[in-house]
Amino acid sequence: MNLLEIANLKLWDSATGKVIVSNQSFQLKQGSCLAIVGESGSGKSVTCRAIMRLNKPWIRQSGDIVFKGENLTLLPEKEMRKKRGKQLCMIVQNGMTAFDPSCVIGVHLRETLAEHFGWGRNEIEAKMKHAMESVMLKNPIEVMNKYPHQLSGGMLQRVMIALALVLEPDVIIADEPTTALDTISQFEVVEQLIRLRERMGCSMIFVSHDLGVVHKMADDVLVMKDGEIVERGAARTIFSEAQHEYTRYLVSAKRGLSQHFKRIMGRS
Numbered sequence: 001m002n003l004l005e006i007a008n009l010k011l012w013d014s015a016t017g018k019v020i021v022s023n024q025s026f027q028l029k030q031g032s033c034l035a036i037v038g039e040s041g042s043g044k045s046v047t048c049r050a051i052m053r054l055n056k057p058w059i060r061q062s063g064d065i066v067f068k069g070e071n072l073t074l075l076p077e078k079e080m081r082k083k084r085g086k087q088l089c090m091i092v093q094n095g096m097t098a099f100d101p102s103c104v105i106g107v108h109l110r111e112t113l114a115e116h117f118g119w120g121r122n123e124i125e126a127k128m129k130h131a132m133e134s135v136m137l138k139n140p141i142e143v144m145n146k147y148p149h150q151l152s153g154g155m156l157q158r159v160m161i162a163l164a165l166v167l168e169p170d171v172i173i174a175d176e177p178t179t180a181l182d183t184i185s186q187f188e189v190v191e192q193l194i195r196l197r198e199r200m201g202c203s204m205i206f207v208s209h210d211l212g213v214v215h216k217m218a219d220d221v222l223v224m225k226d227g228e229i230v231e232r233g234a235a236r237t238i239f240s241e242a243q244h245e246y247t248r249y250l251v252s253a254k255r256g257l258s259q260h261f262k263r264i265m266g267r268s
């Protein structure tokens with residue numbers, strides 16, 4: 001069953017008239033992970049933000065985004081707000097942009113959870129504390145009392161994952177959640193995302209440049225180039241049986257990089 005159906009999505013910049021994504025359609029199956037890969041500027045992030053209806057106002061869109069049988073493009077903003085967080089949750093590239101810089105993390109978490117659940121302060125703190133400990137964030141109370149700039153990129157990503165654990169959304173959209181992190185934090189955040197899916201059985205859209213991680217996380221893959229989906233298929237076969245020249249290029253670029261990495265690490 002498809003949880004999310006995107007049909008003929010077109011996105012354009014109304015200021016310049018430039019078409020960013022042209023009439024693309026795809027589906028997210030219940031319980032599965034769909035990866036979107038492609039070069040920088042191919043339209044992955046704007047597509048994710050279109051689903052959340054979080055693009056800047058000058059980015060216009062047409063087409064249908066149907067979530068559990070309901071067309072999100074037709075919902076009043078007030079109804080869409082109720083879906084964000086509780087049903088559709090986004091983990092962004094840079095944690096700093098996800099939190100209000102003027103207040104401590106705990107305030108943001110309390111406001112988000114109070115909006116969706118009728119919980120009191122103590123209950124919210126207890127649930128967040130438990131979730132933060134489960135994503136290996138030590139001293140959760142201390143973390144909740146910190147401003148976003150006082151936490152590392154990896155810690156902010158983990159706070160977002162912990163919040164998703166408490167919200168238990170139907171869909172998590174993770175837009176390059178590891179791009180801004182060092183290699184060790186990248187590995188840890190990917191492990192946490194895998195565990196999150198195992199625990200909650202939620203569906204996920206996962207945007208990444210890292211084909212190794214995509215191979216590990218995803219069931220299905222879309223390859224985007226210049227605002228178009230140029231290839232799609234199952235994660236286990238798409239890279240070995242790539243039909244499109246651009247997908248083959250991505251695979252060879254990745255192979256070249258990992259051989260270079262092995263050489264400098266003295267492994268071959």
Ligand SMILES: Nc1ncnc2c1ncn2[C@@H]1O[C@H](COP(=O)(O)OP(=O)(O)OP(=O)(O)O)[C@@H](O)[C@H]1O
Pocket residue numbers: 013020038039040041042043044045046047056059
């Ligand atoms: N706020 C915006 N205003 C105008 N154009 C935008 C805006 N955000 C993105 N775009 C344009 O949309 C196109 C796609 O950008 P997008 O961020 O979706 O690419 P991406 O595939 O996610 O790249 P990356 O991997 O670098 O994040 C780019 O040409 C970009 O200039």
